[in-house]
Amino acid sequence: MIELGLVVAASTLAVGLAATLVLRLLPTVRTQLAGLALLSVALPLGAVLLSGWVMFHMGDDVKILAVAAASATVAVVVALVLGRSIAARIDRLSAASVELAAGDLAARAPASGPRELAELGASFNEMAGNVERLFDARRQLVAWASHDLRTPLASMQAMLEAVEDGLVEPEHYARAMQDQVRTLSMLVDDLFELARIDAGVLTLELRDAPLEGVVASCLRGLEAEAHARHVRLESRIPAALPNVRCAPDKVERVLYNLLANALRHTPSDGSVGVIVARDGDEVQVSVEDTGEGIDGEAESRMFERFWRGDPARTRTKGGAGLGLAIAQGLVEAQGGRIWAETRPGGGARVSFTLPAATAAAAV
Numbered sequence: 485m486i487e488l489g490l491v492v493a494a495s496t497l498a499v500g501l502a503a504t505l506v507l508r509l510l511p512t513v514r515t516q517l518a519g520l521a522l523l524s525v526a527l528p529l530g531a532v533l534l535s536g537w538v539m540f541h542m543g544d545d546v547k548i549l550a551v552a553a554a555s556a557t558v559a560v561v562v563a564l565v566l567g568r569s570i571a572a573r574i575d576r577l578s579a580a581s582v583e584l585a586a587g588d589l590a591a592r593a594p595a596s597g598p599r600e601l602a603e604l605g606a607s608f609n610e611m612a613g614n615v616e617r618l619f620d621a622r623r624q625l626v627a628w629a630s631h632d633l634r635t636p637l638a639s640m641q642a643m644l645e646a647v648e649d650g651l652v653e654p655e656h657y658a659r660a661m662q663d664q665v666r667t668l669s670m671l672v673d674d675l676f677e678l679a680r681i682d683a684g685v686l687t688l689e690l691r692d693a694p695l696e697g698v699v700a701s702c703l704r705g706l707e708a709e710a711h712a713r714h715v716r717l718e719s720r721i722p723a724a725l726p727n728v729r730c731a732p733d734k735v736e737r738v739l740y741n742l743l744a745n746a747l748r749h750t751p752s753d754g755s756v757g758v759i760v761a762r763d764g765d766e767v768q769v770s771v772e773d774t775g776e777g778i779d780g781e782a783e784s785r786m787f788e789r790f791w792r793g794d795p796a797r798t799r800t801k802g803g804a805g806l807g808l809a810i811a812q813g814l815v816e817a818q819g820g821r822i823w824a825e826t827r828p829g830g831g832a833r834v835s836f837t838l839p840a841a842t843a844a845a846a847v
């Protein structure tokens with residue numbers, strides 16, 4: 485008896501395993517489910533019939549076969565219906581992905597039904613939403629970049645035409661044209677830097693360096709402009725400041741951008757200060773000014789590319805709106821953070837951190 489039980493169990497197991505392998509080869513979820521239903525009814529029944537036949541030469545097999553056939557049919561029908569509804573959802577998901585691939589960025593999949601499919605639909609929709617947002621941002625970026633490239637080009641064209649028509653002497657516009665060319669090349673440099681940050685090909689040579697020299701060189705570079713604007717430039721650096729792990733030329737660029745902004749937003753007789761302090765494993769550099777400060781919208785958007793507080797996008801105050809986006813990219817590439825806030829007494833404070841050299845070496 486025990487031997488028979490073992491033989492039946494082993495053969496049921498073997499047939500089950502073989503059938504499972506075959507089932508996995510079936511082409512659709514629907515047929516796999518139907519096959520599974522058939523197998524789950526046929527296998528135990530087959531085992532029962534085999535044992536019954538061996539033990540008792542059972543005479544009532546027709547009834548048992550009828551019950552087996554009926555239950556198998558019910559199981560197959562249920563599996564088919566279930567398979568159909570699952571396949572229909574999968575079909576809708578794949579239709580949505582075909583639409584997305586064909587360029588319809590508004591295509592979304594149903595995010596309902598059995599949990600796994602609902603989760604799949606929801607994550608597909610999240611991905612599609614991100615792709616749509618990314619494309620919108622790219623479109624806007626190109627529109628702004630071409631606007632800012634076109635403005636100096638158009639003004640140079642007007643100047644050239646005036647010279648060509650003999651209305652003015654070339655020397656009259658030489659200086660203005662030089663300014664426009666400088667604006668254009670700065671914009672192209674900034675766009676190039678951002679593209680390199682985006683592509684992740686920014687090669688930063690990080691080393692342990694003191695910040696004092698970087699701060700001093702930035703302040704020296706802006707001394708004349710501060711003087712012309714009647715703005716005081718100050719710095720506060722503690723004596724025992726650790727070195728930082730950074731690419732000094734990039735830190736200089738970041739600090740220069742922040743100081744240029746601060747100067748631009750500070751009225752005459754105001755002051756701009758660089759405050760450096762150790763904060764745990766990091767060194768924090770803040771640029772403070774006595775300007776108008778940062779309002780709610782600016783606080784959340786000023787690090788976006790091409791965003792400028794001046795909605796008219798005129799050149800009365802500032803450039804293309806790329807300075808802070810570049811600063812953010814450079815600071816993050818060196819393992820730091822950057823943020824802006826309004827100081828309690830008014831004025832803006834833009835701060836960034838860099839890892840202290842000892843902390844970076846311990847990582």
Ligand SMILES: Nc1ncnc2c1ncn2[C@@H]1O[C@H](COP(=O)(O)OP(=O)(O)OP(=O)(O)O)[C@@H](O)[C@H]1O
Nearest residue numbers: 745746749786792793802803804805806807808832
């Ligand atoms: N110190 C500050 N005080 C007040 N607003 C600021 C300050 N710094 C930046 N902003 C706001 O953030 C915006 C974005 O600054 P960002 O440096 O990115 O661009 P920009 O200075 O206008 O142009 P660019 O830096 O490309 O020459 C500015 O247009 C301004 O509205």
Ligand SMILES: [Mg+2]
Nearest residue numbers: 741745807808
């Ligand atoms: Mg700027």
